[in-house]
Every structure is written in C-alpha cells, then in structure tokens.
Amino acid sequence: MLWGIFSLDIIVNTDDDVYMRYPGGKAKTFHHVVNLIPPHKVYVEPFLGLGSVMKAKKRADTEFGIDLDKRALEMSNLKERGVQLIHDDGIRFLEQFPFEGHEVVYCDPPYHPNVRKRDRVYKFDLCHHDHVRFLDLVTQLNARIIISGYDSDIYRQYLNDWHVYTYPSKAHDGLREECLWHNFPSPSELHDYRYLGSNFRERQTIQRRLERMKRRLGELTAQERSLLLEWLTLRENPGAD
Numbered sequence: 195m196l197w198g199i200f201s202l203d204i205i206v207n208t209d210d211d212v213y214m215r216y217p218g219g220k221a222k223t224f225h226h227v228v229n230l231i232p233p234h235k236v237y238v239e240p241f242l243g244l245g246s247v248m249k250a251k252k253r254a255d256t257e258f259g260i261d262l263d264k265r266a267l268e269m270s271n272l273k274e275r276g277v278q279l280i281h282d283d284g285i286r287f288l289e290q291f292p293f294e295g296h297e298v299v300y301c302d303p304p305y306h307p308n309v310r311k312r313d314r315v316y317k318f319d320l321c322h323h324d325h326v327r328f329l330d331l332v333t334q335l336n337a338r339i340i341i342s343g344y345d346s347d348i349y350r351q352y353l354n355d356w357h358v359y360t361y362p363s364k365a366h367d368g369l370r371e372e373c374l375w376h377n378f379p380s381p382s383e384l385h386d387y388r389y390l391g392s393n394f395r396e397r398q399t400i401q402r403r404l405e406r407m408k409r410r411l412g413e414l415t416a417q418e419r420s421l422l423l424e425w426l427t428l429r430e431n432p433g434a435d
Contacts, residue, residue, distance in 0.1 A: 220246040220302065220342070223372065225389035225397075226361050227251075227300060230340055230374060232381035234298040238291065238337075240284030241303045245270040248277065252386040254298075260287045262318045285328055293337040298385075302342040303328060309344035322348070329353070333377075341375045349375065361392065 220227060224247045231237075235255040239248055242259035243266055257277045261267050267279045280287065288299070304320045320328070329352035332339050343349055356375045363372040384390070391397035411419065 223361070223363050224250040226359070226372075226374060226392070227340060227342070228386050228389050229384065229392075230359060230376055230380065231298055231300070231385045232338060232378065233383055233385045234296065234338070236297040238288075238297060238299045240288050240299065240301055242267065242270065242272075242279075242284075243302065245272050245277075247300055247302070248272060250389070252388070254385070258287075258291075260284045285324075285331060288331055288335065293335055295336045295338075297337045299332075299335070299337050299339045300342075301328075301332065301339065305343050306346045306348060308348075309346045325349075338378045339376065343373055343375070344370060345373050349373070 221244075227247045228251050231251060236258075237248070237251075237254040237256070238258045238260070239245065240260045242248070242261040243263075245259055248257065248259060249270075249272065253275065257272075257275075258280060259267065259270065259272055259277050260280045260282050262281070262283055264281045267281060270279070273279055284301075284303070303325070304318070306320075306325050307322065325348060329348065332341065333352055341349075341353070353375045356377050357379060359374045359376070359380070360371050361374075362369045364370075389397065391400050411422075414422065
C-alpha cells in the first residue's frame with residue numbers, strides 16, 4: 195500500500211482524458227514563487243505537476259522534477275531543458291536525497307482536505323496523516339524550502355517559525371488567499387529578477403524605471419560610471435574602506 199500518494203494538482207475524469215486540469219497549478223501565479231527564490235545551483239520540485247514554476251524560472255545547474263503521475267511528467271516537456279524527471283513519490287524522494295543546505299526546494303503538494311471546498315480535487319491526494327508526515331520531514335530538512343498552500347491549523351502549527359508571504363489567487367469559487375511559507379528570510383538577492391513585482395502593473399513600472407536608468411547610465415562618462423560604482427559599493431558595504 196502506498197501511503198502518501200503524493201503530488202499533482204489535477205482532476206481527471208477518466209484515465210484516457212487528453213486534457214488535465216490543475217486547480218492548484220501556478221501557470222498564472224508563478225512569479226510570486228520565483229520572486230522568493232534565492233540564488234542556487236540545485237533546484238528540486240517534489241510535486242512537479244506540469245512544472246509551471248520550473249518552466250518560468252531561470253535554469254539552475256541541476257534540477258529535479260518528481261511526480262507520481264508519469265503522464266504529467268511527460269506532458270511537462272521539461273526533459274528538453276535537461277531536468278531530471280523522476281517518476282516517484284515526492285516525499286520519499288525528499289527523505290532519501292542527500293541535502294547539503296545550499297539547495298532550493300519548492301513544494302506545491304495537494305492542499306490539505308480541511309481547506310478545500312471539494313472532496314475530489316486531486317488524482318493523487320494527501321490525507322491529513324500524509325500532510326503530517328510531509329511537515330515532519332520538511333521542518334527537519336537541511337535545505338532552503340518554499341511551500342505553497344492555503345492557511346490551516348496544521349500548517350500554522352508546524353511552520354509557526356517560518357516566514358510567510360500571502361497573495362490573492364483565483365480558485366474555482368473566486369479569490370482565495372494563497373500562502374508561501376519559506377524557512378529563510380526574504381532574499382536580498384534573487385535567482386531570477388525577470389518577474390520582479392507582485393502584479394503586472396508593478397512589474398511594468400519597474401521595467402520602465404530600469405529602462406530610464408539604463409538610458410541615463412549610458413549617457414555617463416567612464417569616469418562618472420566608475421564614481422557611481424564606487425558609491426554603490428560603499429553603500430552596500432558601509433564598513434569597507
């Protein structure tokens with residue numbers, strides 16, 4: 195008996211369905227996750243689904259995508275970018291992987307049954323005991339971890355000393371508040387800056403500001419640019435000589 199049939203935010207009407215719907219997929223909200231990911235060389239997604247976050251983020255040297263649904267792994271098309279796709283139980287993979295502390299792990303497990311408004315949501319689901327097993331594990335892993343989910347008593351209990359970022363996301367019944375728990379402070383450096391900003395308007399404003407700055411920097415002389423670089427270095431390292 196498999197306990198913890200993990201991963202995959204999917205609803206499938208029959209095994210032969212061509213189209214799979216992912217009610218918890220991050221195709222429209224991946225930027226919230228990407229904007230929390232610090233620089234890294236090893237990236238792991240133990241509940242890959244169709245891999246919206248992994249597809250969107252800048253590549254790492256080594257990437258692992260794990261899922262119990264073989265068809266979803268194939269449909270992700272991530273093999274073409276060199277991701278090591280593994281047909282397995284995501285929690286078991288986390289239990290066995292030799293983490294060294296520098297890796298980044300993004301977990302998007304099936305959401306806890308108590309916070310869902312429909313019983314049958316996922317093809318491979320997690321019961322309460324599976325979530326307890328998952329939370330017992332991730333709170334002990336030597337890695338930088340981000341977890342997606344809706345607020346619940348059990349997650350609040352286990353992740354009470356983690357940082358949490360919230361944002362509105364569209365569900366089948368309207369807007370809900372999505373949580374991103376992370377066991378490290380919000381990074382001052384990001385792995386990927388392309389999606390900076392919490393929404394389209396913010397991202398557009400940042401891009402326009404950067405374009406103006408680039409034009410102004412291009413007008414500076416080499417000496418002026420060196421002076422600016424010196425000022426920026428001192429600003430970032432105020433104790434430096």
